[in-house]
Amino acid sequence: MLPAVKRDPIGVFLTAAHRFGDVAYFKIGPRHGYLITNPADVRRVLQDNARNYHKSPLYDKLRMSLGNGLLTSEDEFWLRQRRIAQPAFHRQRIAQLASTMAMAVRDTAAAWETLASAGRPVDVGEEMMRLTRTVVVRALLGADLGPFATQLDQAWTIINQHVGESFWSLGLTDRWPTAKNRRFEAARALLRAAVDHVISERRRTSPDSASDLLSMLMGRRDEETGETMTDEQLRVEVTTFLLAGQETTSLALTWTWYLLSQHTEARQRLEEEIDAAIDGRPPEYADLASMPYARMVIDESLRLYPPAWGFSRQALADDELGGFRLPRGWLAFVIPYVLHRLPAFWQSPEAFDPDRFSAEQSADRPKFVYLPFGAGPRQCIGNHFALIEAQLIVGTLAQRYRLHLVPGHRVEPWPLITLRPRFGMPMIIERRTGR
Ligand code: HEM
DSSP states (O other): OHHHHHHHHHHHHHHHHHHHHTTTEEEEETTHHHEEEEEEHHIIIIIITGOOOOOGGGHHHHHHHOSSSSSTTTTTHHHHHHHHHGGGGGGHHHHHHHHHHHHHHHHHHHHHHHHHHHHHHHHHHHHHHHHHHHHHIIIIIIOOOOOGGGHHHHHHHHHHHHHHHHHSOOOOOTTTTOOOHHHHHHHHHHHHHHHHHHHHHHHHTTTTTSSSSHHHHHBOTTTTOOOOOOOHHHHHHHHHHHHHHHHHHHHHHHHHHHHHHOOOOHHHHHHHHHHHHHHHSOOOOOGGGHHHHHHHHHHHHHHHHHHOOEEEEEEESSSEEEEEOOTTOEEEOOOOHTTHHHHHHHTSSSOOOOGGGGHHHTTTTTTGGGGGGGGGGGGOOOHHHHHHHHHHHHHHHHHHHHEETTTTTTEEEEEEESSSTOOOEEEEEEETTOO
């Protein structure tokens, strides 16, 4: 299946799930694996028998760019890093960070005044990338990217595309000095320089005073050895948070604006909710509870366009999935894009319908058919952070603006490491009258 999977991974996995049901065998190049779509099997791999699985060798490419950090490491080392970072993501802590998020999006709302008056199309994907990067950098790293701010998005686009497109290859040509590989190396060097800048700025300005994620990473001593993280490990973790925190959230928002532009009724209901809940002043953390529809819109957008559209695991020992033996070394593919469209669990799966996420409608749905943030011990550490951030951003911007897709623009999901819009998302920003 290698050529087909390389060409159209989403199409191939969707077709296989529809044709073959719960377990579909794949041979992709030298690798064997099962696409699993029964929630019980997904639960076994990600949660109940998670100790029997590592992230698959397909993550090696990502490891090459990010290093061996929280997202890519395994076992005791992973657990240690997770424990160090976890306190920065407690609900209470995130509630405190929400004011930093709210301030960042107000800056964007102010800057959009000029864009709205100009009436020219703006790439909303780029706008969201800039905004979510500002949020991660300020809220978690308490830093400023200085001269690297604008170059970083381009560097990450190159890395994402390179890793995404070579995901399924064996890496035989990775070290050849081709133009593509050189571009990739230059992007990695830039990323590294940006991260070094963040760390050295922090060391220079406020080494001990802050209590954010970066200070936890910098200050934490190993209980046994008393050592702090090495500079190299610190660099890896900062890179991980910088990228994992900005890219996925910005895509979730970009797809949300696209969906709202295509569904006038949902957009109106959202606007009415915001107007009734906060009456003109910009939303804050305390307002989010009175904006349930905004959250349902985001949930539905994460269903249709999950930024982490697919991931995979490798079995350390033989296992059994759906009555089939999964031999040691084989892969299990967990593909949220497919799970989120299974007709057995989602009526009219292609339709945009935020009401699916009302309390009543979600009550009987198994947890393991909706996995935008993964599940089990390796579940996204930033999920609450991302959802609060997304709700604040949607609330603040939809309160003042409407976004319209440029007429005739083609929108197509592009499954790299993350699910990007292949041709970008040019939109016209319209100021809501009276706002
Ligand atoms: C809508 C936004 C987001 C989505 C859809 C998302 C999705 C995911 C998924 C699916 C995983 C698990 C991957 C796997 O099991 O192989 C994951 C892990 C992770 N995410 Fe997120 N994420 C989002 C936002 C964030 C944010 C805001 C941060 C940090 C600020 C973050 C940091 C991480 C980290 C560090 C991991 C690795 C956790 C571990 O293995 O212990 N993510 N994310």
